[in-house]
Amino acid sequence: MSQLHFYEFYLQFKHLRKVFRHRFTLTPSANLLASLYGEGAKLAPQNAAEGLTSTSSECIPTSSDLQWDPIIRKYGEKKQGLTSYTLTLEEQKKNDYPIKGSPGCKGYVYTECDQQRTDSSPLFGLDCEMCLTAKGNEVTRVSLVDAQGQCLLNELVKPESTIVNYLTRFSGITKKMLLPVKTRLPDIQTKLKKMLPQDAVLVGHSLNADLQALEMIHPSVIDTSLLFARNEGRRFKLKFLAKAVLGKEIQCEQKLGHDPAEDARAALELAQFFIEQGPAKVAELNLEMILTTEKLAKVSQHKAALQPQGCQVQKQLNEPPHLSTPCFLDCLQVTGQNPLLLGRQEVDSSGLCQSNLSTSNKQVIQLSCTSLSLHTLALQDVPLSTFSVIQFSLGPEYIASHLLDGLCEKVRSKLTDMLTIYAGPFKESFCLKSVKKEFGRCGPIQSLRVVTETCQPYVCIQYKMLEAAQLAVESLNGAEVAGSCIKVQRAVAAASLDCDLLIKELELDVENEGVVYVAGLKKSVTETDLQEKFSKLKDLETLFLPKDLQSGKQRNCCFLKFRKSESAVDALEVINGWTLKGHNLRSGNPLASGHLWRWIWQMNHSAEKQGGNLFHEKMKQLSHSEQDLRKKVKKLDHHIKKLYRSLQDNTLCVVLFPGENSTHGSQSGLGLMAIKGDEGRSAW
The missing domain is CATH 3.30.70.330 (RRM (RNA recognition motif) domain)
Structure with missing residues (x-):
């Protein structure tokens, strides 16, 4: 079932809405279950929505997966020149880069590299190491490399303020190294200005910190910590990117501190790789999965060190990062968890503690409640599980693509009806601008038009938010607008007869x-x-x-x-x-x-993209099965209620309605969360 079902049968999901107080959006996925449990299951297409899989396959994202990669969302799939990856002025401001004319950059040195950049402009890698002084972090070493990786500058710098911590572990700088140094920051600033051509593009990893420490302003930069985009503002470390993308080991623990020339060269090569290969090739590397695999491997190594004879980690975790995809079950098993899986489709349990397979939702709930109560009693014949997966399904006959198309259009049509109101009648010479102004006070308007099919003028207003439409109905019905006492209402149709009940429930x-x-x-x-x-x-x-x-x-x-x-x-x-x-x-x-x-x-x-096509035939097909579907959803809600009541207090419960990423459109999924016994706490 998808989020689409949740809102179409919102009134039937009484228990789910009452108990699960926190909701969140799931990214669309070609197969949510596969992404959670691994993608190795050989399920028939008609059974894919019912099965639970637990094996993993090679980490090769499909084209449908790639469109949700943050790199693709940011840059698109096509190759572009280097100017497409330089930070805009707004991006520089947002990421705390020194900006010309900014009050906080008074006294900073401008590189005066003002020539127009092209895709042939030269790249230079820059990196600095700092020590902690009485003034704060100050530059003590600067490295600059050219596009061929040749080191043009690699100098120690003596800060003006007294050093309070050399930060040797990271900077590699010691007191002995700086004793004979005469070079000061202004000397470095002058050298950099002379070395950089007028159209130079500087490359670095979190380069803003380096330029702030150098007290210099440069108009054109590529920041590899932002170039290799991640979700939610997170960033990959330079050391990880160098290994995963370039196959190079940098910042090795055996060395005393970081080598700024090495870091500058790594950042430069990462930018060159991105530009030459293009965003699609970078996204195909699946860096998030490589990072997850590395973390799992470290956890497994740590666990093996603590328990040499204990839990065996799956073979795939010892394979090279690019060859395997750790799934959710891997994470559980690596940390010693023994998940329980109950569903309607036979799968390769692969180390799972799984109860007897069932053929209906009713059997699933019977097995669930029995197993969970046995867990509470800690009986030996059902191993204890700290994590249980219970999977329900409407069955393939209710989630066929043509029925989902019809359901999608029905929900969209219903939402449009709820967002749309009619106001009038107005006088023949009424002022449409004053009507728009008055109704705009209720919230953002999507569209507004005069109805021409009526004897007296009416206005049809479609809002962008449900609250705005409802507020207009409640506050302006019977009010005087544009010189007329008007009535405000929604259109009445068979599909909208329960609109008032739905509004009340919302x-x-x-x-x-x-x-x-x-x-x-x-x-x-x-x-x-x-x-x-x-x-x-x-x-x-x-x-x-x-x-x-x-x-x-x-x-x-x-x-x-x-x-x-x-x-x-x-x-x-x-x-x-x-x-x-x-x-x-x-x-x-x-x-x-x-x-x-x-x-x-x-x-x-998505309706705009499809030009308003309502799939009339599919809507007809849907109407024949909808009454039966409504009963099944109501029964499913009862199953969830029964299952929830059988759980111990303080159990974290998550319900997932998968998103959809298919040929007939992408829809986000819905997650609901609750803690048993915590029903009285606020959802925010």
Whole structure:
């Protein structure tokens, strides 16, 4: 089942929504189960959604996997020249590079390399080593290498301030080495200015720290710590990249400190490799997996050292990093865990403690509850497991691609209906601009048009957020707008008859407890302005100012999270009478948490790409099986409730609705999390 099923059958998942208080987005995957349990299982296509696999295969990402690689998302797949990888001014500011004219760079030396860069501009690798002085970290050694790797500069520098720590372990600098040195920082600055041609591009690993220490400004840089992009702002270390990409060992433990010439050369060669091979080839290296494998190998070695006769680590962990893919089960087994796997598809258990295989969800739940209760009693015939995987499925007949297409269009259509309202009637000569302004105070508008099929003018408004549409219905129905007393409503259709019930359930969702939606903000309002305005509200805990996912611009609304639900209710009434920078504020109940409004945007965005095609035939096919599917989902929710109740307190429970990455589109997945016995705690 996917996140699509969760929102189509939202009303049926009563227990799941009530108990699992924290939700998060899963990256789309061609096969989530394979990515968790390894990709070696030989499952038939029609059974892939039901099976659980536990073996691993070679680490060769597919083209569908590559599109989600952070390197591909940042640069695309095609080869580009070096100018495509130099940091923009905004990127330099964001990553604390010295910038010409910046107040913090007063007195810094500018290299004056102002000639236009081209893809033929020369590359130079730069690296510095520092010692700790009374002033802070100061340069004590500088190395510069050219594109051929020839060392042009490798000099020791004596700081002006007194050295308090030579940091020899990292810098390789000792007191004895610096005693005869006469070179000072200005001397190095002058040499670098003379050596660098007018169109020089400097390359380094976290080069901002080197330039800050040199007190120099250079306009064109490639930073290999940012070039080899990772998710969530993390960075690979230079030592790891040199080994994984270039096959070179640097910063060896046998050496006394780092060699800046060696580091500068490594960074330069990494940049050259990236430019020559292109992002796709770099992404195919699967650096994240290599790093994970290395870490697992270290864990296994450590465990083997502690327990020579203990748990055997799988052979694949001793293979070269590029030949194997450690899966989730590997991680568990390396740390001595013995996972229990219960599912509907026979698999190669490969060291797993697995109960009898089942043929239905009902049997899965019977086996689950029995096994888990036996765990509690610590009986010998079922080995104890600190980690259990229980897998349910709707069956292949309900997740065929044509049915998923129809379901996707139905959910998208329903979301559009919920985001769309109709207002009117207006006078013939009404001002559309004033209508847009009034309804815009409820939240960001996607589109607005005059309805021409009616005798009197009406306006159709589609919002970007569910909260905005609902706030407009609640606050403007019966109000006077553009000189007319209007009615505000959603269109009535068979699919939207339960809209009011769905809105009510969304308002009561555990993730929305203690949260207030505030609209009518001026676009120029900052988070500081909001903090200052709302600081007087009792029990305010968090403030979230969302941005438009397409344009990146700030939306004219925000969310407030309170420690107590009662405080949120009080704030809801108070805020409606407030103004901020001349704008009247409106408040309402939240309906969609962060992961949901991102998903809504994704659904609407994919609809635009498909030109609004609604797959009418597929919708018809879906309607024949939907009633039966609704019953199955309701029963599944009951199974989860029963399973949850059988668990011991303090058990961490995670439910995964896989994302989808297939030929008919990509959709993110949904994760839900709860701790048994911790149901009363806030979801935020």
